[in-house]
Amino acid sequence: MLLIKNAEIHTVTDGILERGDILVSDGKIQEVKEQIDVSDLQDVEIIDAEGCCVLPGFIDCHTHIGLQNRANPMLLGDITEITDPVTPDEQVIDGVDISLKEFSNAWKNGVTSVGILPGSANVINGLGFAAKTYGDNIYDMCMKNPVGFKVAFGENPKGLYGPKFMRPTSRMGVITVMEEYLYDAKAYMDAKEAALEKGEEFKENPEYEAAIPVLKREIPIRLHCTHNDMATAADITKEYGIRTVIEHAWGADHYLNELADVMEGVVYGPIGGKRTFFESRRTDVSTVAELDRRGLTVAVTTDSPILSLNSLINMAEEAVRQGTPIDRAERMITINPAKILGVEDRVGSIEPGKDADLVIWKHVPLRDMDARICHVIGGGKVLL
Amino acid sequence: MLIKGGTLHIGDGRILPDTDILVQNGKIAAIGTGLMDKEVIDASGKEVFPGFIDAADYAGCIDMAYHAHDYSENSSPVVPYVNIKHSVDPDEVERQEFYKSGITSMVMVPGNKNVIGGMAAVLKTTGININQMVVKEQAALKGSVINTVKETFGSRGVKPSTRMGMMNLLKETFAKYQKPEECGKLSYIEAKNRDIFQKVFAKEVPFVVAANTKAEIESVIEGLKPYDVKLAICNAYQAGQAKEAILEAKAAVILGEFSHMSSEVHYDTDFEAILELERQGIPVAISLLTDDNVLGRECLFWTVSKLKKAGAAEEQILRMLTVHPAEIFGIADVAGTLEVGKDADIVICCGNPIEACDAYVTETLIRGQMVYRKEEAVCC
Numbered sequence: 001m002l003l004i005k006n007a008e009i010h011t012v013t014d015g016i017l018e019r020g021d022i023l024v025s026d027g028k029i030q031e032v033k034e035q036i037d038v039s040d041l042q043d044v045e046i047i048d049a050e051g052c053c054v055l056p057g058f059i060d061c062h063t064h065i066g067l068q069n070r071a072n073p074m075l076l077g078d079i080t081e082i083t084d085p086v087t088p089d090e091q092v093i094d095g096v097d098i099s100l101k102e103f104s105n106a107w108k109n110g111v112t113s114v115g116i117l118p119g120s121a122n123v124i125n126g127l128g129f130a131a132k133t134y135g136d137n138i139y140d141m142c143m144k145n146p147v148g149f150k151v152a153f154g155e156n157p158k159g160l161y162g163p164k165f166m167r168p169t170s171r172m173g174v175i176t177v178m179e180e181y182l183y184d185a186k187a188y189m190d191a192k193e194a195a196l197e198k199g200e201e202f203k204e205n206p207e208y209e210a211a212i213p214v215l216k217r218e219i220p221i222r223l224h225c226t227h228n229d230m231a232t233a234a235d236i237t238k239e240y241g242i243r244t245v246i247e248h249a250w251g252a253d254h255y256l257n258e259l260a261d262v263m264e265g266v267v268y269g270p271i272g273g274k275r276t277f278f279e280s281r282r283t284d285v286s287t288v289a290e291l292d293r294r295g296l297t298v299a300v301t302t303d304s305p306i307l308s309l310n311s312l313i314n315m316a317e318e319a320v321r322q323g324t325p326i327d328r329a330e331r332m333i334t335i336n337p338a339k340i341l342g343v344e345d346r347v348g349s350i351e352p353g354k355d356a357d358l359v360i361w362k363h364v365p366l367r368d369m370d371a372r373i374c375h376v377i378g379g380g381k382v383l384l
Numbered sequence: 385m386l387i388k389g390g391t392l393h394i395g396d397g398r399i400l401p402d403t404d405i406l407v408q409n410g411k412i413a414a415i416g417t418g419l420m421d422k423e424v425i426d427a428s429g430k431e432v433f434p435g436f437i438d439a440a441d442y443a444g445c446i447d448m449a450y451h452a453h454d455y456s457e458n459s460s461p462v463v464p465y466v467n468i469k470h471s472v473d474p475d476e477v478e479r480q481e482f483y484k485s486g487i488t489s490m491v492m493v494p495g496n497k498n499v500i501g502g503m504a505a506v507l508k509t510t511g512i513n514i515n516q517m518v519v520k521e522q523a524a525l526k527g528s529v530i531n532t533v534k535e536t537f538g539s540r541g542v543k544p545s546t547r548m549g550m551m552n553l554l555k556e557t558f559a560k561y562q563k564p565e566e567c568g569k570l571s572y573i574e575a576k577n578r579d580i581f582q583k584v585f586a587k588e589v590p591f592v593v594a595a596n597t598k599a600e601i602e603s604v605i606e607g608l609k610p611y612d613v614k615l616a617i618c619n620a621y622q623a624g625q626a627k628e629a630i631l632e633a634k635a636a637v638i639l640g641e642f643s644h645m646s647s648e649v650h651y652d653t654d655f656e657a658i659l660e661l662e663r664q665g666i667p668v669a670i671s672l673l674t675d676d677n678v679l680g681r682e683c684l685f686w687t688v689s690k691l692k693k694a695g696a697a698e699e700q701i702l703r704m705l706t707v708h709p710a711e712i713f714g715i716a717d718v719a720g721t722l723e724v725g726k727d728a729d730i731v732i733c734c735g736n737p738i739e740a741c742d743a744y745v746t747e748t749l750i751r752g753q754m755v756y757r758k759e760e761a762v763c764c
Binding site: 065101102105271272273274275276283285302304305306307308309310311313314317318320321322323326366367368369370371372 | 443446479480481642643644645646647648650651677678679680682683685686688689690692693694695696737738739740741742743744
């Protein structure tokens with residue numbers, strides 16, 4: 001058992017407890033209140049967090065970590081299966097190598113959960129999952145799989161297939177590839193249901209099976225989408241009645257209505273890049289404050305390895321610098337990405353019953369530039 | 385123009401509350417209390433800083449579409465004779481909106497692909513014409529001994545393909561131009577190089593060399609020991625681990641950007657040791673340069689955040705953003721502090737961005753011109 005005493009507790013979902021205790025056992029948060037008496041309990045490890053604050057471990061719901069070994073440039077990356085623009089049933093979990101330092105860099109810097117998604121080189125890229133960043137085996141670290149169906153609009157699929165004169169060579173071609181897939185998948189699903197109803201035999205096709213949770217609204221599409229592609233995204237989302245999370249979202253300031261009306265969430269970023277051609281030409285993190293005010297579930301992302309996960313806090317700091325209230329920016333790296341991943345019952349806030357992924361800070365992150373980590377607790381164990 | 389009643393962070397450690405700055409003809413004309421002018425910016429309750437300096441960057445030498453790679457002359461690994469000024473597109477610099485983050489000057493450097501990559505220039509971060517932007521041309525000679533050089537040349541079967549190859553070329557070039565008279569008749573290019581190296585050996589300009597790791601930093605310092613030059617290590621992610629060598633060589637440090645491509649060399653930066661170097665008199669500056677790219681304006685303060693988390697004092701950070709880069713590149717007569725006679729590069733903030741995440745820039749002046757004013761800024 002572990003008791004964190006006398007801390008300023010940022011629960012995220014239930015405000016700030018100015019001074020309180022957190023009791024942890026069996027990897028879970030058991031109790032959160034002003035004072036917890038453990039005199040009757042045995043083997044209780046106590047951390048006195050006087051003068052410190054506790055936040056839930058941070059979450060980045062859009063990463064590709066463990067998939068590209070930068071230390072060995074001879075290897076091809078494992079981010080996207082780049083042999084076909086439509087690879088719906090690829091399971092990204094099977095490509096993840098947790099020996100890459102990105103994982104330890106994440107939890108040492110307070111990021112205890114991530115979404116790992118396939119990349120965006122194809123139009124239909126495959127299935128992503130939610131995982132802890134600490135542990136010895138990715139299949140044990142996995143919290144939920146699949147959590148999202150990765151689709152990409154825009155430059156990346158064009159850039160890969162266009163030069164080979166394969167569809168898509170244009171943005172309108174990209175949309176067609178997606179619509180055709182959804183149309184065929186829906187026909188497949190209807191045929192399957194009809195067959196099963198009649199008790200007839202039905203031969204399953206894994207490429208279309210992957211779309212069924214999307215069409216049944218069990219998981220969202222995680223859509224690489226920027227600027228004018230957001231108008232298209234809104235159309236397709238309405239037409240197929242699917243759940244859509246907009247990823248990257250550069251240029252969202254011009255599509256606020258489309259986003260607020262139909263999207264499930266927006267994952268903004270990364271920011272901090274040079275302003276370059278097409279997709280990241282207008283990156284302005286002040287947009288997240290407006291998206292948040294309009295009621296969208298908003299997260300910020302490093303897109304790691306594009307930017308490293310230890311910069312996730314800098315991204316939230318930047319949101320604050322550009323006008324997001326501190327408590328709202330806090331949500332953008334905790335409960336909001338947990339909701340986007342569909343794991344908000346386990347992580348993203350400090351509540352009894354949730355996983356004990358807790359970070360103890362000296363000074364207050366997102367308020368004080370000098371806020372620094374004293375301890376990281378993952379699954380109830382003191383990791384740092 | 386008068387900036388009235390702000391808390392001035394001079395840059396040299398002094399903080400003057402409720403003080404005015406009078407700006408005339410692009411320069412700081414007076415600093416004091418009770419100053420008068422027709423045009424007034426009310427800075428009461430605000431924090432006023434000298435403009436921040438991004439100490440290494442080449443935004444503006446890549447175009448927005450990534451088609452123009454003008455930051456590096458890749459025909460040879462040793463190209464001292466090129467001048468980055470000729471590659472800068474002011475419109476591309478403008479697009480980066482540096483002034484929104486309070487960055488008023490930048491050191492435009494050739495990239496990290498060449499062992500010796502050419503001459504750097506100090507520029508203001510806005511202007512429609514390159515000549516208007518220049519603060520100092522030929523402000524440094526730029527080099528690099530990181531893997532990017534090997535990837536550029538080794539991959540085409542051109543030396544260097546190894547670290548020893550890079551060091552060999554570096555030492556050979558320094559040796560050659562220390563005694564150019566022994567070379568016989570010099571070609572046009574060689575004569576140009578000789579003139580540049582004369583500035584380096586006369587310590588008129590620093591040699592700024594990209595070195596990431598402890599090994600790279602130590603090799604450069606060792607290799608250049610025979611030469612009395614002003615050395616600055618850029619990128620310098622493991623400067624903390626190479627502390628002893630840096631102190632002995634009195635080399636300056638220009639930190640690179642820390643987020644790009646999750647490069648593992650960033651993970652074990654010893655920020656505390658880097659702060660200790662600064663306390664011991666080593667000039668330490670901050671930049672947006674990475675191995676093979678340059679990042680956006682926001683990242684300058686992300687490095688500030690990392691240094692603050694390691695225990696940096698406010699005045700120490702301010703020196704890294706202003707006084708130190710001004711000193712390294714020899715522009716302290718016009719930039720780096722809020723002092724009479726210097727360029728009126730002034731950043732006005734709600735709150736202190738070095739201390740608080742929710743502090744932000746409300747106005748930025750470059751040479752006395754208001755280049756940015758935040759709309760609907762409600763402050764204090």
